[in-house]
Amino acid sequence: MVVKQRKFSKLRQAHHREKAEDYVEMIQELLGKQGEARLTDIAKQFGVSTVTAHKIVARLQRERLIASKPYRALFLTSKGKKMATQSKHRHEIVYRFLRSLGVPENVAQVDAEGIEHHVSPKTLSIFQRFLKRNVNRNQPLSPD
């Protein structure tokens, strides 16, 4: 009984982390690609209003993942950089794992965006091992 409860409480925790992970990952990407991360670009990427993006960023500033001065571009704290790097890494593995199974590019992109947040370290390392074993096959296991 208590086992099942923990299962769902873990799910709720994962949901709380999700937005944080997606946002810091996006900010790191924008910093790399354009040199700076502006609120408008972030909102555009996520397909939400700047107001929504602003509120989420404000929460992540309270949580010391993001830093910025008013009306200025956004930066990641060291805590934020660490989360971004780890999330990006996990996201990549999940995406490449799906691709290696034969999931089409656009489907794998959408599915990985959700799945990534629910893959535990143990499962991730198993995905990695699977990728390594299939590294020299050019064909996916289940071609379309």
Added chain:
Amino acid sequence: MVVKQRKFSKLRQAHHREKAEDYVEMIQELLGKQGEARLTDIAKQFGVSTVTAHKIVARLQRERLIASKPYRALFLTSKGKKMATQSKHRHEIVYRFLRSLGVPENVAQVDAEGIEHHVSPKTLSIFQRFLKRNVNRNQPLSPD
């Protein structure tokens, strides 16, 4: 650009469906196991207060997935049954897929609870094909 937006909008849709899927699945399970689905049992299983469970059930009644008379046990509408059956099926495949890769039981349970909601039909059918191919191996691909 718009591709990325759709990716996240799909993610938000998935989140909206998640609670619905978990609840109808749970109700179907309780109906099978105990003959009826009471609010207290549902709340216990999810590890939330009966008040929280009640509010979610009320929403799902508005959405015509659940039906009941006040102070009475809960039932699934035909729409709810359909969702429950499909969700259960997808959940099972995701769980068995993880297990077949060598993910330990308790980890697979937790991860599948989150992952299931983000697996598209295309990815699911690829998981199924993978399972069929590995059906006669007693050993998982990546043993612990």
Added chain:
DNA sequence: TCAAAAATTTAGCCTTGGCTAAATTTCGGC
């Protein structure tokens, strides 16, 4: 330079999903 445009922030609204406290209804045992 300085006015218009763009970007950011604030105010205020909504829904969902958490909670506790309290009211109401149903159930069980005597």
Added chain:
DNA sequence: GCCGAAATTTAGCCAAGGCTAAATTTTTGA
């Protein structure tokens, strides 16, 4: 049949994440 316990519902609080409208600040270009 009734009383107390259990279950359900209602009321009211909170935070997150969605929105539009409006205020504020920064940037841009004539």
